[in-house]
Amino acid sequence: MQYKFSLELRNKLIAYFLQVHKVEISQDQADEYLDSMADLYRVFSQKNAGE
Numbered sequence: 509m510q511y512k513f514s515l516e517l518r519n520k521l522i523a524y525f526l527q528v529h530k531v532e533i534s535q536d537q538a539d540e541y542l543d544s545m546a547d548l549y550r551v552f553s554q555k556n557a558g559e
Contacts, residue, residue, distance in 0.1 A: 511535065513542045
């Protein structure tokens, strides 16, 4: 699988989930979660820009 996000960013998210939620996620899941967060950010940034 080709990832959209860097290994470093995926690893940071994996570490966050493990530390805060005590849940292990895979590299694939981390990439999907980051993609979802990026979409959410896009929606909010468009809304704040008046689009």
